[in-house]
Amino acid sequence: MVKKSLYILILSIFLLNTVKAQTVIKELWDKAHIYHQTGQFDSAFALYDLITQKFPSHPAYPLVLTEMGSVAYQLRQYDTAIRVFKTILEGNFKDDIVDTDGIRLGAFPNYNHYSAKYLVSIYIELQKFDLALSYLQMADQIYTYKSACGNDGASNSIQLAVQYSKCYEGLNQIDSAISVLGRYVFDNSYADNLPAVEQMYHVLQKKFTRQEIVDELKKAKFTITRGTADKKWESRDFQITLFGKQYDLPDVDDNLPPELYNNPKTNKLTTKERAKLFYTTSAFYKKIIQ
Numbered sequence: 001m002v003k004k005s006l007y008i009l010i011l012s013i014f015l016l017n018t019v020k021a022q023t024v025i026k027e028l029w030d031k032a033h034i035y036h037q038t039g040q041f042d043s044a045f046a047l048y049d050l051i052t053q054k055f056p057s058h059p060a061y062p063l064v065l066t067e068m069g070s071v072a073y074q075l076r077q078y079d080t081a082i083r084v085f086k087t088i089l090e091g092n093f094k095d096d097i098v099d100t101d102g103i104r105l106g107a108f109p110n111y112n113h114y115s116a117k118y119l120v121s122i123y124i125e126l127q128k129f130d131l132a133l134s135y136l137q138m139a140d141q142i143y144t145y146k147s148a149c150g151n152d153g154a155s156n157s158i159q160l161a162v163q164y165s166k167c168y169e170g171l172n173q174i175d176s177a178i179s180v181l182g183r184y185v186f187d188n189s190y191a192d193n194l195p196a197v198e199q200m201y202h203v204l205q206k207k208f209t210r211q212e213i214v215d216e217l218k219k220a221k222f223t224i225t226r227g228t229a230d231k232k233w234e235s236r237d238f239q240i241t242l243f244g245k246q247y248d249l250p251d252v253d254d255n256l257p258p259e260l261y262n263n264p265k266t267n268k269l270t271t272k273e274r275a276k277l278f279y280t281t282s283a284f285y286k287k288i289i290q
Helices: 002-016 021-037 041-054 061-074 078-089 111-125 129-142 150-170 174-179 194-204 210-223 271-280 283-289
Strands: 238-242 245-249
Touching: 021 041, 021 061, 041 061, 061 078, 061 111, 078 111, 111 129, 111 150, 129 150, 150 174, 150 194, 174 194, 194 283, 210 238, 210 271, 210 283, 238 271, 245 271, 271 283
Parallel strands: none
Antiparallel strands: 238 245
């Protein structure tokens, strides 16, 4: 692996001296990206590192640093990953470049947000939960995630909620670890909420027996109440009480399983009956009850 990385480095230096810099960056990036995507992390890291050393003023520099940190994280080289991601957070890089020299950066690269989230993951694994929580608040409140896609935004919100829950769990704040997930364990209309469902079940078991959880979920079906109705439309917003805390249910019809949505039998149900049907067919309910 060392010989292969050295060969790549020598080849890259040769290219740097024989073709235009823009072409070199694009070629190195493409090769590094392929190595990264195919799990050849040592080779990917060598190329990302070379780009950052040779082109520190290039507009793609923060993107390459982010990928380099990601590879270090996957290699579990946490000291290196921490150094790289802190470099990004201290770099005051612009977050709005779309394309440069053929390297697609995306409309919202989110360098700082991703760097803070990676640091959260690292410090959670190192069981330094106070540090993890501080970087999580940074990602959530200072370097907020930007996206033109609602699905991406929803997925990111679920990821943040799961990370909050893990931090609170590590700090032995189990009630907070549970409540921060409440709004996400039912809503899968825009993103897969299974990570939130699994983390919720995990932290519930820190406080309750499985039988207590099962009994509470069955009982909660009868706590579903309608939200405030609009003057013109019947409200489809409902709330449910779980373990003494009230949570909002998402739009029931948008979240019903495909086989039940616009089903003749479903259409005959009242809105509240559909809310109960949604609850008992949700991934969260089925994971625990069935």
